[in-house]
Amino acid sequence: MREFRLPDLGEGLTESEIVQWHVAEGDTVELNQIIADVETAKAVVELPSPYAGVVVRLHEAAGTVVDVGAPIVSFDVEAGPDLPTAPSAPDQAVSEEEAARDEPAPAKREPNLVGYGAAVEKGGRPQRRSRGLSAAGTPQPAAAALPAASPAAAAPSVAAGTAQHRERPRSTPPVRKLARDLGIPLDSLTGTGPGALITRADVLAALAGAPSSVAPTVVQDRPEALPSPTPPTQPGARETRTPIRGVRKHTAAAMVASAFTAPHATEFLTIDVTPTMELLAELKASRAFEGTRITPLTVVAKAVCIAIARNPSLNSSWDEPAQEIVQYADVNLGIAAATPRGLLVPNIKAAQALTLKGLAQALGSLTETARAGRTAPADLAGGTVSITNIGVFGIDAGTPILNPGEAAILAMGAVRSMPWEYRGEIALRSVMTLSLSFDHRLVDGEQGSRFLADVGTILRNPAMVLTMV
Known part of the structure; x- marks a missing residue:
């Protein structure tokens, strides 16, 4: 018998939800056969079997949120086909040095995908190698898990920590x-x-x-906050509660x-994008773009890549522990996507190296994959700057919040036909508002303004690209 525990899927998470089982008890499975779809905090991923054998028991039902390291399926390996089992992969969630300091190595670990994270033994918190003795020198029993919100539960652990040297959290x-x-x-x-x-x-x-x-x-010279009062609820009130x-x-x-x-600052720019809309109409009729969906977002994405080359501070991040500013050579362009599962921001790696057609194809693939709920965790990591298209909802402007670790995010508003000054007269033109939020630790007002002005210049007159590259 082999027990397969839920691995940390390379994101350092503590739990995942089993969306769907692809096998049932009694089924014979092969090595690396997909046995379940698992939803992490970022994406739905396929879970391959680490064994070849017969499924004896599914420990959790679909729709259940399972802690990393908890058993999810048991296999009878001898009853299955004569195939080798998967080798154990290194634990990427916790390094060997960290694990050696924090936890004793388990006596036996089953093959896994990328690591079990912080596995917990039955009966409570695992004992430390050299710290599990009482003041009298006798072994301490594992403490039972108590609700963290209970003051009575927290008090004994605090007292125990002051009885001798304090354990590392x-x-x-x-x-x-x-x-x-x-x-x-x-x-x-x-x-x-x-x-x-x-x-x-x-x-x-x-x-x-x-x-x-x-x-x-x-904490940080701030007294402990008092519990917030429970909001009053009338008997028989109509409400719906959804787990977070x-x-x-x-x-x-x-x-x-x-x-x-990140100290946010936001700037706005309203521009006449009629020339960009005319360019899009020409490209859609061109043979070179036949079968390729090209939209205002495509042009904005290309304009952002060009403007970042002229204003590289917007393609950087703040490394607080190292006290360094990290500037990136590649523009990993994040695109905010509204999906049935919520907001996702997958990114196009090295977007600055793509042509306009290449960006259009990458955007189409990215959006389709995100809406299908199949975005890979790797596509959600490593972004350097983002775009959010609030115009598709009929919104003109906003103050977008930065994707953590990034220096800037650009919101593009709806394209509206409205009266506008054009060549000294009033004409009906296509107008858009751009909203740029940036991390003021990394980007000064001048740099943010020049970047936004460059994007606006390209959208106002695409031919101006010739003066920028």
Whole structure:
């Protein structure tokens, strides 16, 4: 018998939802056969089988949110075809050095995809190698998991930590980095994850002043926040409650982190894009673009790539731990996509190297994949600057929030026919408003303004590209 535990799919997450099983109990499966679709906080990914054998038991039903490291399926390997099992892949969620400091190596680990993350043994929090002794020198039993919101549950752990040297709080490297970036000490938090693991949500809750995950102490010279009162509900009130998880949970955490770490500044520019609309009409009738869907977004994407070459500070990020500004050579252009699962921002790698037709094809493929819910995690990572097309909803302008880690995001509004000054007279023209939000730590007002003006110049007169490249 072999037990397959839910792996961390390379994103440093603590849980995933089983969307759909592709096998049933009693089915014979082959090595690397797709057995389930699993939804992380970013995308739906296919889960291959690490064994060849017979499915004995499915531990969780479809629609269930499962902690990383929890068993999801058991196999009878001997009953299956005579095929080798998959080799164990290295744990990418926690490095060997981090794991050696934080957790003892498990006696036996099953083959997995990219790592189990923070696996939790049954019965509570795993014991430390050299720290699991009481003051009398006797082994301590594993502490039972208690709700983090209960003050009575948090008190014993605090007292135990002061009885002798304090244990290092349990969390994953991405969460520790987030806490460092936000200036929140991990030892001030009570983890709500498996085995008291401190999660990203715990860190962001502490930043927002939420009392559920903050231990009784002072964080950043701020007294502990009092619990917010429960909103009154009338008997028989009509309401619908939806669990916060998946893409919505990830988006909320990312927006909170971005809003409270990057000082946003937003500028607006309204321009006459009639020449761009005329150019699009010509390209659609051209044989060179036959079968290619080309839209105003395509031209804006190309204009952004050209403008970034002239204003490279908008293609950078702020590395707080290293106290460095990282400037990127490639423009990994993120495109905000509204999908049935929520907002996703997949990006086109090295977009500056693509022609206008190549960008149009990449945008079409990116959008189609995102709406089908099949965007790969790699396509959602590594973005350097983003575009959001709010014009498709009939909106003229807004103040978009930066995608975390990026220096700028451009919102393009609706193209409207309206009276406009043209060659000294009033004429009916196609007009669009651009909204640029940028991280004021990385981008000064002059740099942001020059970038926005360059994009506007290209859209106002596409022939001006000849003077920019």
